[in-house]
Amino acid sequence: MSRNKQIGAGGRKAVDGTREDRRIQRTRQALHQALITLVLEKGYEAVSITDIVERANVGRSTFYAHYPSKEDLLTAEMTELRALLTARQRAALARTGTIAERSLGFSLAFFEHAQDYRDIYRALVGERGAAIMINRIRTLLTELVRQDLAEIIPATGKQQVPRAALVQFVVGALMSMLTWWLDHKSNLRPAEVDTIFRRLVTAAITGALE
Amino acid sequence: MSRNKQIGAGGRKAVDGTREDRRIQRTRQALHQALITLVLEKGYEAVSITDIVERANVGRSTFYAHYPSKEDLLTAEMTELRALLTARQRAALARTGTIAERSLGFSLAFFEHAQDYRDIYRALVGERGAAIMINRIRTLLTELVRQDLAEIIPATGKQQVPRAALVQFVVGALMSMLTWWLDHKSNLRPAEVDTIFRRLVTAAITGALE
Amino acid sequence: MSRNKQIGAGGRKAVDGTREDRRIQRTRQALHQALITLVLEKGYEAVSITDIVERANVGRSTFYAHYPSKEDLLTAEMTELRALLTARQRAALARTGTIAERSLGFSLAFFEHAQDYRDIYRALVGERGAAIMINRIRTLLTELVRQDLAEIIPATGKQQVPRAALVQFVVGALMSMLTWWLDHKSNLRPAEVDTIFRRLVTAAITGALE
Amino acid sequence: MSRNKQIGAGGRKAVDGTREDRRIQRTRQALHQALITLVLEKGYEAVSITDIVERANVGRSTFYAHYPSKEDLLTAEMTELRALLTARQRAALARTGTIAERSLGFSLAFFEHAQDYRDIYRALVGERGAAIMINRIRTLLTELVRQDLAEIIPATGKQQVPRAALVQFVVGALMSMLTWWLDHKSNLRPAEVDTIFRRLVTAAITGALE
DNA sequence: TCCTAAGCGAGACGGTACGTCTTGTCTTCCA
DNA sequence: TGGAAGACAAGACGTACCGTCTCGCTTAGGA
Incomplete structure (x- = not known):
């Protein structure tokens, strides 16, 4: 029926x-x-x-x-973003260079996308955003970060910081930078936000692996 | 009217x-x-x-x-938590010791509180929690972290990482650890979660200040 | 629930x-x-x-x-009509006189009621009326007629015309007279319509019982 | 348009x-x-x-x-029924014999048709039938009955029972017998139902013309 | 001790949005 | 080019909640 x-x-x-x-x-x-x-x-x-x-x-x-x-x-539109970020990630991982250069290759594209659709991002993802959208983006980022870390950091049995915790931490950092930027610092360029993000996260990851 | x-x-x-x-x-x-x-x-x-x-x-x-x-x-109950965390923070700041020892003194109390009310926390704050509650807690933590960093890190004009960004980053880390812990790792003790949190954040902050 | x-x-x-x-x-x-x-x-x-x-x-x-x-x-209002007709029926049955005088004592009251609310009756019961209302009234009349015939005509085993058929026939006659009157002959008085109805039905019933 | x-x-x-x-x-x-x-x-x-x-x-x-x-x-199918009944009517009127023998010559055919398509009739015409179908059939019967009475009963100025009322009465009787038969007495043969119908109606018409 | 007003349960009410259903029209494809 | 397929605007359906409101009952102070 x-x-x-x-x-x-x-x-x-x-x-x-x-x-x-x-x-x-x-x-x-x-x-x-x-x-x-x-x-x-x-x-x-x-x-x-x-x-x-x-x-x-x-x-x-x-x-x-x-x-x-x-x-x-709403989320029907996210397919496009997913494809974009995945492509960037793949390209970065395929490169040669330091870990920092190869990892999280999608982060700049992510901030650029937010820049391009700044208004709608602010309405949906910012401090007072739509819970459903924030969760969707979180989920997308979580997948990407998980794959990234799996490539970059070889599994070595027991870790000081569990892999899953590290993933959540990085995703949280991405979202934090995003909402901070959307709500307060509109004048920064995407590349600058990305630099800040990477500086904070790289240090943390390195510290976590010692 | x-x-x-x-x-x-x-x-x-x-x-x-x-x-x-x-x-x-x-x-x-x-x-x-x-x-x-x-x-x-x-x-x-x-x-x-x-x-x-x-x-x-x-x-x-x-x-x-x-x-x-x-x-x-719902949020009427949060007054209690706020008082608790503020007290811990004050106590820690008053101590003598390294920066790491004195800063973010409320974090352990925060995780312990979540432990004590684990079920309700999971329902309200976890992955699929109540947006309003998550925002309320975020706001509370933001205040605490801001005060903390203001005490610990003297304002030195232009920074590599803006103060506000750092605050958001730390708050994001707290929330990420919390939801990760609530959703996946129920068997860890609060102190252990706190240790992970501090390891990640301390490295990041140190890195940010270089 | x-x-x-x-x-x-x-x-x-x-x-x-x-x-x-x-x-x-x-x-x-x-x-x-x-x-x-x-x-x-x-x-x-x-x-x-x-x-x-x-x-x-x-x-x-x-x-x-x-x-x-x-x-x-709509039908909440029918309670009133039901009470009215039942009362008239009882009164008529209690009388002494010929069968014709005692039976179907509610028919005049029925036509008078239609007269009093002529407009709404025409809209609901007439040729193009509301099926539901017609059925409701039919049901009400069926009950009344059944009781009436049970009182007037003693059950004598096998009949030429089954009791139930006779009931339906009388009810059909009432409704036919009503819709005919509503749709075409507004100027007749209720008593006149009732006379026509009784003339037709009395003859039929008498014929059926021979 | x-x-x-x-x-x-x-x-x-x-x-x-x-x-x-x-x-x-x-x-x-x-x-x-x-x-x-x-x-x-x-x-x-x-x-x-x-x-x-x-x-x-x-x-x-x-x-x-x-x-x-x-x-x-739905009613596209009714053409067939109309033709059938009209033919029967004409044949009966053309016969020689008593009024009762010549009049309403289509009634048996009507009940037989209902017998042949009993299920669909019950669904459409019975107690809880389709209002539109009942009206269509009523209209068809009304035409037939009107013609019949016009042939059988010569117009003699003022009548005790108006011609139109008599038509409605007869149509009502036909429909009453039909729904009664469909809903309750499936075992009767069409001819038996027709006999009951004619017994009731003939008496009434005779009574009305006195 | 009586009086009085606040707290309260109960729940009627006007609104608004929901997700579903059906109708009759209109546009497009295909043979 | 005529017939079929189906996307569509329109709008009613019955349900769920909302925030406001009115009504008496109860109950514990202050007179």
């Missing part, structure tokens, strides 16, 4: 992967645009689905035909 | 500060108890005010007579 | 049966008024609950706190 | 009568089949157009291309 059809799933010509119905893309675009505008206006939590569909000039059920919830509409 | 009378504010005998109406305390106690039980049962976000008043056997309006919102009921 | 509280059920002072909360009565009155006005404006089926609560200046959930559905709001 | 093109109306090749697009008939057949199956499963009111097109494996707009509404899909 499950009437939960997801639009476009078995779509016209979806076979070859290209040429999704033009209308579908237009509707999704309108929804994303509406969400972002509204988030900037009144903050993520305060935006209701009713708000979104009214702003996007879209029927209520159309929203649910495309996304199961407000969260999914 | 201000019809919002807060019970007990101009209460009977409130003059001398003692002897607040016994009933008032009983009602508040019932509300707190209900909230905590419910949070443990289904998580903070899922608990509605309707739930709370039903569980506490209290009239709906009685709730609003005491607290303006669910958040306020 | 059933949160389906029906307002007024355990109401204040409801113990003694009187003195139901004044507000409750006002709200219900507003809902009834709104429903009737709207039915006259656009027909029963076309009236949505949204329409009703907007017209009545009442919150949506308030509606559901009082009535489970549009149907129940 | 009239963009509502009705498929097949000015159909391809309709000129020569043959080679009507085969698909159209197949589509309509599928829709009818789906409707009937669904009505038997969950009752007429509960069947949505969405249900029908899904069951018929047909696009939504295809439905509207063929029928303007659920009602029209």
Whole structure:
């Protein structure tokens, strides 16, 4: 009896992967645009689905035909960020050089991305951001950091600082730098924030491994 | 427009500060108890005010007579924690010894407190915790860390790492260790977690000041 | 977990049966008024609950706190009619006289009631009426007719015309006369319609019993 | 405003009568089949157009291309019944014999038709039937009865019982017998039901004309 | 000891948003 | 080019909470 059809799933010509119905893309675009505008206006939590569909000039059920919830509409955009960061990480790890040079190669790209979408980042990730978005980004970063450390630091049995703790610590540092930068220091360039981040974290990691 | 009378504010005998109406305390106690039980049962976000008043056997309006919102009921308890941590901090700063010995003297007390109320902490502060509570604790820690660093590290004009960034970094480290510990490593003792935390942070701070 | 509280059920002072909360009565009155006005404006089926609560200046959930559905709001009024007809029936049966004089003693009262609320009857019961209302009235009449025939015509084993068929026939005649009268012959007086009804039905019943 | 093109109306090749697009008939057949199956499963009111097109494996707009509404899909089938009853009526009126023998000559055919499609009749016409279908059948019967009475009973100015009232009465009797039979007495044969019907109605009509 | 006002339970209420469902229209593809 | 497929705007549904409110009961001080 499950009437939960997801639009476009078995779509016209979806076979070859290209040429999704033009209308579908237009509707999704309108929804994303509406969400972002509204988030900037009144903050993520305060935006209701009713708000979104009214702003996007879209029927209520159309929203649910495309996304199961407000969260999914939002995080659908994160795929792009994930791909970007993963690529940077791979490139850095493939390089030759010191550990510091090869590790956490995605951090600069991360701060640059935040710079490019500064307003929306501030609304979603900053001090008073959307919990769901912060968690999503945290999860993404956690994966990246875990892989990175696994490559860089060979597992040597018992460690002073457990691997998982170190991962959390680095992720926390990334998020801390981000929110600090978004909330207070808009004039710093991404590269400068990244430098600060790396200085703090490199020292900590080195210290942890002694 | 201000019809919002807060019970007990101009209460009977409130003059001398003692002897607040016994009933008032009983009602508040019932509300707190209900909230905590419910949070443990289904998580903070899922608990509605309707739930709370039903569980506490209290009239709906009685709730609003005491607290303006669910958040306020919750954070009312944080006063105790704040006092505890501040005291520890003061004691540590008053000591003689190395910087590492004197600084962040409240961190162990913080982890111990989390240990004592482990279940409720996990529900409110852990990976899937209540955003509002995490922010409240963050704010409290931020104050403490800021004071600490101001005492320990004399302001020397331009720094490699801005003071505010360092504060955020340390707070982030505290929270990261906490959620990591709550979510994964229940068997570690508070002192052990604290040791890890200090090892990581001390190295970073030292590195930042070079 | 059933949160389906029906307002007024355990109401204040409801113990003694009187003195139901004044507000409750006002709200219900507003809902009834709104429903009737709207039915006259656009027909029963076309009236949505949204329409009703907007017209009545009442919150949506308030509606559901009082009535489970549009149907129940409507048929709540039928209690009055039922009482009226039952009383008339009893009085007629208690009389002495011919079978024709004693039987179906409620029919005139039924047509008079329709006269008194002619507009709403036409909207609900006439040719294009509300199926639910027609069924409700049918059910009420069926009960009355069944009792009547049981009193008047003693059960004598096998009949030419089964008792139940006769009941349905009489009820059908009542409804037919009603809709015919409502839709076409507004100028006839209730007593005249009743005379026609009785002439037709008495002959049929007598014929059926030979 | 009239963009509502009705498929097949000015159909391809309709000129020569043959080679009507085969698909159209197949589509309509599928829709009818789906409707009937669904009505038997969950009752007429509960069947949505969405249900029908899904069951018929047909696009939504295809439905509207063929029928303007659920009602029209349903009543399209009634043409057959109308023709049948009209033929019977004509045959009976053409006979010689008593009034009772010549009048209402379609009634037996009506009950027989109900017998042949008992399940679908019960679902559509019985106690809890589809209001629209009951009305459609009522209308059909009203026409037939009106013509019949006009033939049988010559207009003699003022009558005790108005002609129109008598028509409604007879139609009501037919429907009452039908629903009674469908809902309770499945074992009676059509001829027996017809006998009961005629016994009741003949007596009434005779009585009305005295 | 009575009186009085605060605390309180109970819960009715107007609102708002939810996620689901159905309708009739409109656009697009394909044979 | 006609017929089918299905995306869409519109809006009602019944439910869940919210924060405000009114109503009497109770209860413990001060008169």
